[in-house]
Every structure is written in structure tokens, then in C-alpha cells.
Amino acid sequence: MIRVLFVCLGNICRSPMAEGVFRKMIHDERLENLIEVDSAGTSDWHIGKSPHKGTLSKLAEFKVSADGMVGRQLTVKDAGDFDYIIGMDAENIRNIHNLFGDHDHQRVLRFLDLTSHQKDVPDPYFTGDFQETYDLVLEGCQSLLELIKKEELSK
Ligand code: 4NP
Numbered sequence: 383m384i385r386v387l388f389v390c391l392g393n394i395c396r397s398p399m400a401e402g403v404f405r406k407m408i409h410d411e412r413l414e415n416l417i418e419v420d421s422a423g424t425s426d427w428h429i430g431k432s433p434h435k436g437t438l439s440k441l442a443e444f445k446v447s448a449d450g451m452v453g454r455q456l457t458v459k460d461a462g463d464f465d466y467i468i469g470m471d472a473e474n475i476r477n478i479h480n481l482f483g484d485h486d487h488q489r490v491l492r493f494l495d496l497t498s499h500q501k502d503v504p505d506p507y508f509t510g511d512f513q514e515t516y517d518l519v520l521e522g523c524q525s526l527l528e529l530i531k532k533e534e535l536s537k
Contacts, residue, residue: 384534386419386526387464388493389474393423393453395507396470396515398433400493402446403516404523417530421451422460424477428453436512444516461485465534468493468526471502494518496525 386404390397401421408417431453432438441448460467461482467490469475475492482490494501503519506512 384417384466384530385464386417386466386468386530387456387460388419388421388468388470389424389456389478390421390470390503391423391425391474391505392428392434392507393421393425393455394428394431394434395437395512396503396505396519397421397423398448398451398453399437399441399512399516400468400470400519400523401451402441402448403444403519404526406446407523407527411527413535416535420464422454422456424456424474424481426455429455434507436506436510440512440516456481458482458485461487465489466491466526466530468522471505493522493526496529497521 388397388400398421401419405419408414433448433451438448458481467478467487469478469492475490478490493503504515506515
């Protein structure tokens with residue numbers, strides 16, 4: 383099993399959006415027996431909470447399920463549990479490396495570095511633009527699936 387973890391600050395806007403979109407993509411490509419997906423936040427601010435209503439309505443609009451999504455905080459154990467740890471922005475990436483410390487991980491990637499954009503995923507908690515974030519998340523998920531196919535599934 384290949385395990386993918388999306389990470390943002392709060393685990394209520396960007397990373398649950400990516401989790402839902404990527405899970406649907408995996409389902410549509412019949413890869414659910416090969417790839418698992420989860421999300422977490424670097425902060426403890428929204429532990430136990432549902433995704434933001436803006437993320438929930440964007441996922442519903444595009445028929446992406448948000449079933450069972452509950453906010454949780456990233457832990458050191460995640461370094462061992464996941465093969466790909468995908469941060470939404472440069473601050474997430476710094477926080478992930480700081481937390482992991484000696485348990486540092488080969489595959490901590492900034493999401494949009496996998497695309498032609500090479501930038502942070504804008505945080506709709508602050509921008510209010512969930513569509514802009516959705517469009518970039520969709521592109522990032524397509525690129526991530528291509529990477530995993532190339533690195534893992536062609537073996
Ligand atoms: P996220 O967005 O990291 O994409 O989930 C945020 C959610 C909550 C807060 C900041 C960013 N907050 O300040 O509570």
C-alpha cells in the first residue's frame with residue numbers, strides 16, 4: 383500500500399480538500415487497493431472539527447465526498463506511516479521538517495512544486511476564494527498521481 387498524507391495549517395480548508403479530491407481520483411482509476419490517503423494539520427487548532435464550510439460546499443459542488451473527515455494534528459509517527467507527505471505551502475514544509483527532526487523523511491514535497499506553478503496553495507481561510515484553491519488542488523492531485531504511477535506503480 384502507498385500512503386499519502388496532505389498537510390496544511392488547520393486541517394480544515396486545503397488539506398481536507400486535497401484528501402477528498404485525491405481519494406475520488408484514486409477511486410475513479412480503481413487504485414483504492416494500492417493507494418491510501420489522509421490529511422492533518424501542523425496546528426492543534428481544529429482537532430476533532432469538520433472541514434470548513436467553504437471546503438465542504440466546494441467538495442459537494444464537484445461530487446467529492448467529505449465523509450468521515452475530522453481534523454487532526456500531524457505527529458512524528460506520521461513520518462513512519464506515510465510514503466508521501468504533501469505540504470500545501472512553504473511554512474507547512476518547514477513545520478513538518480521541524481516536527482520530524484531525527485525522523486526526517488525523503489518524500490516531503492510542497493504540493494504545487496509538482497505542477498508548473500511552483501508556489502504555495504493559497505489559503506482560502508484568508509483569501510475566501512475556495513474555487514481558486516480547488517482548481518490548484520485538482521491540478522496538484524493530477525500531478526501527484528502521475529508521480530506515484532511513475533515512482534511506484536511502474537515497478
Ligand atoms: P488550512 O486553513 O490550513 O487550509 O486549514 C486555515 C484554517 C484555519 C486557520 C488558518 C488557516 N486558523 O487560523 O484557524
